[in-house]
Each structure stands twice: as C-alpha cells, then as structure tokens.
Amino acid sequence: MENEGQEKDSEIVTEVNLKEDFQASGVADILSELDNSLIGLTPVKTRIKETASLLLVDKAREKLGLVNESPTLHMSFSGNPGTGKTTVALKMANLLFRLGYVRKGHLVTVTRDDLVGQYIGHTAPKTKEVLKKAMGGVLFIDEAYYLYRPENERDYGQEAIEILLQVMENNRDDLVVILAGYKDKMDKFFESNPGFRSRIAHHIDFPDYSNNELLEIAEVMVASMNYQFNEESKKAMAEYIKIRKKQPHFANARSIRNAIDRARLRQANRVFNNSKGPIGASFLSQIEDIDIRQSRVFSGGIDK
Amino acid sequence: MRVTQGTFSFLPDFTDQQIHEQVQYCIDNGWAVSIEYTDDPHPRNTYWEMWGHPMFDNPDAAAVVYELNECRKIYGSYYIRIIAFDSSPGWESIRLSFIVNRPSEEPGFKLSRTEVKGRNIQYSITPYSSDNPQGSRYK
Ligand SMILES: Nc1ncnc2c1ncn2[C@@H]1O[C@H](COP(=O)(O)OP(=O)(O)O)[C@@H](O)[C@H]1O
Numbered sequence: 001m002e003n004e005g006q007e008k009d010s011e012i013v014t015e016v017n018l019k020e021d022f023q024a025s026g027v028a029d030i031l032s033e034l035d036n037s038l039i040g041l042t043p044v045k046t047r048i049k050e051t052a053s054l055l056l057v058d059k060a061r062e063k064l065g066l067v068n069e070s071p072t073l074h075m076s077f078s079g080n081p082g083t084g085k086t087t088v089a090l091k092m093a094n095l096l097f098r099l100g101y102v103r104k105g106h107l108v109t110v111t112r113d114d115l116v117g118q119y120i121g122h123t124a125p126k127t128k129e130v131l132k133k134a135m136g137g138v139l140f141i142d143e144a145y146y147l148y149r150p151e152n153e154r155d156y157g158q159e160a161i162e163i164l165l166q167v168m169e170n171n172r173d174d175l176v177v178i179l180a181g182y183k184d185k186m187d188k189f190f191e192s193n194p195g196f197r198s199r200i201a202h203h204i205d206f207p208d209y210s211n212n213e214l215l216e217i218a219e220v221m222v223a224s225m226n227y228q229f230n231e232e233s234k235k236a237m238a239e240y241i242k243i244r245k246k247q248p249h250f251a252n253a254r255s256i257r258n259a260i261d262r263a264r265l266r267q268a269n270r271v272f273n274n275s276k277g278p279i280g281a282s283f284l285s286q287i288e289d290i291d292i293r294q295s296r297v298f299s300g301g302i303d304k
Numbered sequence: 305m306r307v308t309q310g311t312f313s314f315l316p317d318f319t320d321q322q323i324h325e326q327v328q329y330c331i332d333n334g335w336a337v338s339i340e341y342t343d344d345p346h347p348r349n350t351y352w353e354m355w356g357h358p359m360f361d362n363p364d365a366a367a368v369v370y371e372l373n374e375c376r377k378i379y380g381s382y383y384i385r386i387i388a389f390d391s392s393p394g395w396e397s398i399r400l401s402f403i404v405n406r407p408s409e410e411p412g413f414k415l416s417r418t419e420v421k422g423r424n425i426q427y428s429i430t431p432y433s434s435d436n437p438q439g440s441r442y443k
Pocket residue numbers: 037038039040041079080081082083084085086087088217220253254257
C-alpha cells in the first residue's frame with residue numbers, strides 16, 4: 001500500500017489526452033444515451049455537456065497538478081413536475097461516476113419526510129442515515145424547499161438543513177447533493193438560505209415540454225413497453241395532450257405516462273372482450289384510438 | 305505501552321484513507337461494519353461500547369469514516385475499533401477488527417504475581433489506567 005503511494009508520487013504526468021479520456025471513461029456513451037433516450041430538453045442537455053467537459057478538463061488539470069481543490073458539484077434542478085428532473089439525476093449520477101467524481105454512482109432519492117423527524121432528537125440521526133447511504137453517490141432531494149418552514153420557528157427542518165450544509169461542505173469528495181423542485185419555490189428557498197446558494201455551483205432549469213415533444217415522448221414510452229400507435233391513435237394522443245395540458249395538475253411527461261398506463265388498461269379490456277380465437281403479438285401490442293378516446297378528458301372530465 | 309489488538313495490530317496506525325480502504329473491502333464482501341469504543345484496554349474486555357448500530361446498507365466506506373470522526377469528537381481520548389461482521393455462516397461472526405483510535409498516552413499494564421499453594425505463581429495484569437473510574441481514565 002505504502003509502496004503504491006510512493007510509485008504514484010514519483011510518476012510525474014506531463015501530458016493528458018482529453019479525447020482518449022472522454023472515450024475511455026464512458027462519458028461519451030452516457031452523453032449520447034442522454035441525447036437519444038430523452039426527447040427535447042435541449043437546454044438541459046447542453047448544460048450537462050458543458051458541465052461534463054468542465055469536469056473532464058478539471059480532472060486532467062488535477063492530473064497535471066494544476067488544481068488541488070475538488071470542485072463543488074452540488075446542483076439544483078428546477079422545473080415543473082414530470083419535466084425529467086429525476087430521470088436526468090439518475091444519468092448525472094452515472095456521469096459523475098464515470099468522470100471519477102463519485103466512487104459508486106448510485107442515486108438516493110428523498111423528500112422532507114426522509115430527513116426530518118417527528119420529535120426532538122429524531123432529525124439528526126435520520127438525516128445522517130440518509131447522508132451515509134448516499135455517500136459514494138448522489139443524494140437527490142425532491143421539493144427541497146419544504147425543509148425550510150420559516151413560519152414555524154421550532155420546525156425540525158432547520159436541523160436537517162444545518163447537517164446537510166455541513167456535510168455538503170466537509171464531505172465534498174464523498175457525495176454530491178442535487179436539490180430539485182419548482183423553479184419559483186427553489187428561487188425563494190435559495191434567497192432565504194444563502195448557505196445553500198453558496199454551496200451550489202450548477203443550476204439547471206428544466207423547461208416544460210411542447211405538445212410535439214410530449215407526443216414524441218408518448219411514442220417513445222409506448223415503444224419501450226412494446227406497444228405501438230397507428231395513425232388514428234397517434235392523432236387521438238395528440239388531441240389528448242392538447243386538452244390535458246390545459247387542465248389542472250398537468251405534470252408534463254408524467255401525465256403522458258399515466259395516460260398511456262390507462263390506455264393500456266383499456267386496450268387489455270378491449271382485447272380480452274373481443275378475442276374469440278388465438279391472437280398474435282401485433283394485436284396484443286396495438287393501441288387503437290378508441291383506447292385513448294375513452295379517456296374522461298375527451299368528455300370534459302379530468303385525468304390525474 | 306502501545307496496545308495491540310486485532311488485525312493489523314503490528315502495523316503503524318492507519319490514516320483515514322487507509323481505514324477507508326479496509327472498510328471498503330469489508331463492505332464489498334457484504335460484511336456489516338460497526339464502530340466500538342472503550343476506556344478499558346484489558347485484553348479480556350471483549351465487549352466494548354457500540355457507537356450507533358452496525359451499518360448494513362451503506363455502499364461506500366465514507367459513511368463509516370464519517371461516523372468514526374463523529375465518535376472521535378466525543379471519545380477522541382478512548383480506544384476506538386472497527387469491527388466487520390459476516391452473517392453468511394448463519395450467525396454474525398467477526399471477520400476483522402482493528403483499532404483506529406487510541407489515547408495519546410497509554411500507561412500500559414501492571415503485572416502482578418501472586419504466590420499460591422506449592423510455591424506456584426499466578427499472574428494477572430491490570431491496566432494502570434483502570435485505577436481511575438470509567439470516563440476519567442484518559443485525557
Ligand atoms: N425527455 C423525456 N423523454 C422521455 N421520457 C421522459 C422525458 N422526461 C421525462 N420522461 C419520463 O416522464 C416521467 C417523469 O419524469 P421524472 O424524471 O420523474 O420527472 P420529475 O422528476 O421532473 O418530476 C418518467 O417516467 C420519465 O421516464
């Protein structure tokens with residue numbers, strides 16, 4: 001062990017090959033997977049590519065002895081529900097792992113309830129348990145602003161915040177924290193918690209999807225479950241999106257996923273009720289427009 | 305007198321980085337890692353105080369090093385050891401145990417000889433530090 005250390009010290013690196021590092025680390029694969037598996041999100045993808053280049057260059061500079069401080073990697077993802085924050089966080093964890101900034105690359109997703117306790121003395125151990133589980137990977141705190149409840153001065157959330165801030169500062173090599181939530185609430189949260197603001201280096205905004213993007217997402221989702229639309233059902237889906245988007249509790253891609261889950265249910269019912277003899281794969285995977293048009297949304301109702 | 309117990313006992317004390325690597329080895333083997341402390345270094349004192357619970361579901365050793373440093377904040381003048389338990393035989397058995405923290409001064413052990421029947425001699429050892437009550441043995 002000791003010898004290895006000495007060898008490393010005596011081996012002076014004078015050159016790095018960024019392109020080689022890029023390929024060898026598998027970062028290239030993740031970025032192209034990000035491009036292909038996620039529809040739209042252009043600004044997010046651009047930001048992630050920029051961040052990846054920065055981190056790759058930073059690692060190279062570290063090898064040449066040009067930096068010795070590890071960079072702050074904590075991030076905030078802001079955007080409406082269903083815009084892909086959790087999905088991207090998962091990819092980000094993998095990316096940081098490939099770049100060598102976290103040792104394991106797993107993602108631990110929590111909300112206020114996982115961090116904050118019910119009584120005095122309950123919060124600190126709870127928060128620490130979560131932090132320890134996330135070490136070596138990424139801690140994703142969804143709707144992070146609920147940790148801060150200024151209207152109740154005895155709220156235990158403050159205790160969790162203090163421990164989080166401490167670990168985010170002192171254990172920068174051990175874990176990366178991503179805070180996520182609605183943009184306006186996140187902005188307000190950062191305004192009243194300068195400790196978080198100063199510890200977060202990367203803010204990424206997730207825009208809402210356009211109707212076309214939502215339709216494309218629907219197609220990707222359907223295909224990934226081995227179903228397919230035809231002309232009519234695709235048209236029905238497009239109309240569904242148009243109406244559903246104007247209704248309350250619309251949650252971007254998540255609403256699409258839910259709509260598809262319900263369409264599959266109706267499809268299954270239809271297939272079962274109409275089948276008399278043997279049926280093939282194509283029949284079992286076809287989503288007809290009736291499967292979508294039977295949704296309450298088309299008759300003035302509301303889908304969750 | 306430097307107390308030696310457990311694995312690696314004749315090596316110099318580990319750095320946190322080296323502790324991290326040993327603990328990671330334990331975790332990667334599926335062993336549960338625990339932190340214990342005591343101010344009674346008698347070799348027959350096998351039951352040390354537990355610092356929290358054994359850790360089962362932390363994939364990275366940083367979690368253990370973090371807790372070790374929390375423990376040091378309070379029991380920095382005590383002996384602290386790391387223990388790895390393997391449950392694969394069907395019960396928890398200790399695979400590895402090593403000291404990761406020790407008092408800055410270790411006064412050692414008093415050896416006493418008692419002459420018993422037939423001019424036989426019985427030996428026993430007592431840590432000098434245990435003259436003081438628990439909690440006030442090391443600074
Ligand atoms: N750009 C996208 N392309 C394909 N599927 C997406 C996209 N964005 C989100 N999804 C899907 O939508 C669902 C909700 O996404 P999620 O990441 O949980 O959103 P958020 O965390 O922002 O609420 C997931 O099932 C995810 O796979």
